[in-house]
Amino acid sequence: MIRSEFRKITSIRSPWLLLAAGPLIVVAGVTGLIQSGGNVHDPAVQRQALAHAGLAALLTLIFGIVAVAGEYRHGSITDTYLSCPDRGRVITAKLAVYGLVGAAAGLVSSAVALAVTAVWWAAKGGSLQLSGTDTWLTLGGGLAACFAFSIIGVGLGALIRNLAGAVAVALAWIALIEGIVGQLAGSGLARWLPFYASEALDRTNIGGTTRLLPQWAGGLVLLGYAAVFAGAAVAITLRRDVT
Amino acid sequence: MELEVRELTKEFGPVTAVRDVSFTAPAGQVTGLLGPNGSGKTTTLRVALGLVRASSGAALIGGVPYQSLARPRRTVGAMLEATGFHPGRRARDHLRVLAAAAGVPGRRVDEVLGQVGLAEAAGRRVRGFSLGMRQRLGLAAALLGDPRVLLLDEPANGLDPAGIAWLRGLLREQAGQGRTVVVASHVLGEVAQTADHVVIISAGRLRFTGPLREIGGTSSALESAFLKLTGALA
Numbered sequence: 009m010i011r012s013e014f015r016k017i018t019s020i021r022s023p024w025l026l027l028a029a030g031p032l033i034v035v036a037g038v039t040g041l042i043q044s045g046g047n048v049h050d051p052a053v054q055r056q057a058l059a060h061a062g063l064a065a066l067l068t069l070i071f072g073i074v075a076v077a078g079e080y081r082h083g084s085i086t087d088t089y090l091s092c093p094d095r096g097r098v099i100t101a102k103l104a105v106y107g108l109v110g111a112a113a114g115l116v117s118s119a120v121a122l123a124v125t126a127v128w129w130a131a132k133g134g135s136l137q138l139s140g141t142d143t144w145l146t147l148g149g150g151l152a153a154c155f156a157f158s159i160i161g162v163g164l165g166a167l168i169r170n171l172a173g174a175v176a177v178a179l180a181w182i183a184l185i186e187g188i189v190g191q192l193a194g195s196g197l198a199r200w201l202p203f204y205a206s207e208a209l210d211r212t213n214i215g216g217t218t219r220l221l222p223q224w225a226g227g228l229v230l231l232g233y234a235a236v237f238a239g240a241a242v243a244i245t246l247r248r249d250v251t
Numbered sequence: 252m253e254l255e256v257r258e259l260t261k262e263f264g265p266v267t268a269v270r271d272v273s274f275t276a277p278a279g280q281v282t283g284l285l286g287p288n289g290s291g292k293t294t295t296l297r298v299a300l301g302l303v304r305a306s307s308g309a310a311l312i313g314g315v316p317y318q319s320l321a322r323p324r325r326t327v328g329a330m331l332e333a334t335g336f337h338p339g340r341r342a343r344d345h346l347r348v349l350a351a352a353a354g355v356p357g358r359r360v361d362e363v364l365g366q367v368g369l370a371e372a373a374g375r376r377v378r379g380f381s382l383g384m385r386q387r388l389g390l391a392a393a394l395l396g397d398p399r400v401l402l403l404d405e406p407a408n409g410l411d412p413a414g415i416a417w418l419r420g421l422l423r424e425q426a427g428q429g430r431t432v433v434v435a436s437h438v439l440g441e442v443a444q445t446a447d448h449v450v451i452i453s454a455g456r457l458r459f460t461g462p463l464r465e466i467g468g469t470s471s472a473l474e475s476a477f478l479k480l481t482g483a484l485a
Contacts, residue, residue, distance in 0.1 A: 019347070020337055086334045087392060090323065090327075091324050093301045249302065250302040251263075
């Protein structure tokens with residue numbers, strides 16, 4: 009099953025085009041930070057630049073959604089279940105393969121963030137501080153967020169099998185709903201929501217929220233969401249008719 | 252190895268798609284599963300393939316449900332109407348994906364592509380395929396595991412006259428090798444020329460099951476029997 013899932017990804021172009029957008033976003037993001045006057049001598053700005061690695065998580069989320077919802081979209085899910093009627097195994101294989109590729113995309117994204125930051129720091133005469141654990145925690149957080157969101161994506165795509173619907177729900181949640189829910193709940197509770205947790209983990213802090221969880225806790229919370237989505241995906245997939 | 256449908260009932264919410272249907276499709280014969288649109292043919296096949304769960308009753312292949320088959324694709328080959336392909340994937344890659352999941356050796360991919368006449372199109376993306384070519388690719392997927400049982404839903408759809416003649420030869424040949432071939436269709440003329448055994452369902456209920464010759468071996472005899480049995484000629 010694992011080999012079959014890998015072949016599914018490697019035999020078409022769209023997943024690679026999607027994931028290739030990650031490094032481009034990172035390059036543009038870091039460049040934008042410097043162009044808008046980021047001070048290369050400020051360690052906080054360095055962290056901010058490196059944190060762009062986590063932006064690729066949005067792409068691994070969509071990548072994960074396509075794993076199951078994309079198969080319903082094209083009608084290939086029937087053939088997949090005919091090959092392996094044990095649907096739990098199918099979803100588990102997808103979680104493994106998409107999680108691995110999602111993590112690899114996060115690794116590439118982190119490497120690119122580091123490289124671009126190094127280039128800008130050199131060009132502007134700053135000195136990059138690589139010795140502190142802070143740097144590696146920021147980059148590692150980005151990688152972990154990419155992994156977790158690819159798993160969440162697989163789960164979401166299995167729960168909402170309509171591809172357009174699943175992508176719309178994911179984007180609406182990130183752009184709109186979580187912010188509203190967060191305001192209603194107050195920042196003490198809001199920081200436990202998935203996207204706030206991911207901001208703590210990858211340190212992107214797009215919303216400018218001040219009260220985030222510590223990084224390790226954000227990571228654990230996000231992995232918890234990933235586990236819940238993965239479990240729900242397996243449970244619901246076992247019971248549903250495929251028509 | 253035969254397909255045995257036993258007192259099968261399937262309800263989708265308030266709609267009963269199949270009600271108490273029983274029949275056997277014997278090995279070494281082509282069985283035509285006939286019925287008007289929406290009569291329950293596809294639902295019956297989907298239950299037999301473990302895609303849809305029966306409300307009661309069962310569909311067994313060689314005595315066991317599809318989910319219990321040790322190597323399902325090497326036992327049963329299926330082609331369903333709603334089955335699709337990723338448009339950006341090449342025909343050969345599509346079959347390689349299935350072969351990997353089914354535990355079928357990679358050389359079978361080129362064998363079945365040749366068998367269905369797609370050898371030259373193997374490297375092309377499915378996006379550019381005609382309906383007939385997609386149908387052939389679906390048949391290639393069904394044949395991939397060299398199965399003992401073939402369950403095909405409207406396999407002649409989109410095939411040109413030469414393709415239909417070729418399909419008829421293929422199905423006869425498969426049955427001649429002792430395999431169980433089940434073809435769901437509403438193209439009666441085609442079934443009259445291919446099938447040995449006929450199952451007619453209408454509105455989810457079994458109307459007839461038996462050898463084709465019992466209700467007339469010719470196309471027109473089959474048609475009048477079909478229309479009478481399905482209540483279209485009230």
